[in-house]
Amino acid sequence: MVIPARSRKPMVLYGHVGSNPTLSAMKTILIDNPIFLLFFTILALVVIWNIFLHLKLWQIKKKLKVFFAGKKASDLEGVLSEEIKRLKKSEADVKELFKSSKVLEKMATQSIQKVGVVRFNPFKETGGDQSFAIALLDFQDNGLVISSLYSREGTRIYTKPIETGQSKYPLSKEELGALKKAGVKG
Numbered sequence: 001m002v003i004p005a006r007s008r009k010p011m012v013l014y015g016h017v018g019s020n021p022t023l024s025a026m027k028t029i030l031i032d033n034p035i036f037l038l039f040f041t042i043l044a045l046v047v048i049w050n051i052f053l054h055l056k057l058w059q060i061k062k063k064l065k066v067f068f069a070g071k072k073a074s075d076l077e078g079v080l081s082e083e084i085k086r087l088k089k090s091e092a093d094v095k096e097l098f099k100s101s102k103v104l105e106k107m108a109t110q111s112i113q114k115v116g117v118v119r120f121n122p123f124k125e126t127g128g129d130q131s132f133a134i135a136l137l138d139f140q141d142n143g144l145v146i147s148s149l150y151s152r153e154g155t156r157i158y159t160k161p162i163e164t165g166q167s168k169y170p171l172s173k174e175e176l177g178a179l180k181k182a183g184v185k186g
Helices: 019-034 034-068 074-110 173-182
Strands: 114-120 132-136 143-150 153-163
Touching: 019 034, 132 153, 132 173, 143 173
Parallel strands: none
Antiparallel strands: 114 132, 132 143, 143 153
C-alpha cells in the first residue's frame, strides 16, 4: 500500500529535549538537583578508574606469564631461587673460562707468531732462487732460523737457535733478512 505524501506524519526527533517529556524531566532533575549530577559524575569516574585498573592488571598478568614461562617453580620465591642457582653456575663457568684463557694466553706467547722467508741463489753462476732462509719466532722473538742451500750435488739444511732476536752463531745476510721480515728490530 502506498501512502500519499500529504498523509505522511512528520518525523519527530527525540534528541530534542522540548519534544520529549522524559528527557525534559531528566534534565530538570539533573539541573535542579546537583546530588544526582555529582552521583553520575562519580559513577563515571569509578567506571573509568575500573577500566584503567583492569588494563594494568592485564599487563601485569602478561608480564608474570612471560616471567614464569619455562620455570619449574610456580611462585616468585621458587623462580628467584632458580635464578640464583643459574647465576652461581654462570659465575663458576666464567671462572673456568678465565682459567682456560690464562692457559691459552701462556701457550700463545710461546707459539710461533712471526714468520719471515727470504729466497736466494747462493751460487751466482748456476741455478735460480731455490735456496731459502726462514725465521720462526714466538712473541718474545725466541725461535729458530732454518737455512736451505740448494746445489747440483744436493741440498744442505742448517738451523740456528734465536733468543730475543739474536743468535749465538753468526747469521748470513739472508738469515738476518728473514729475521727482519719476521719483525725483529735491530
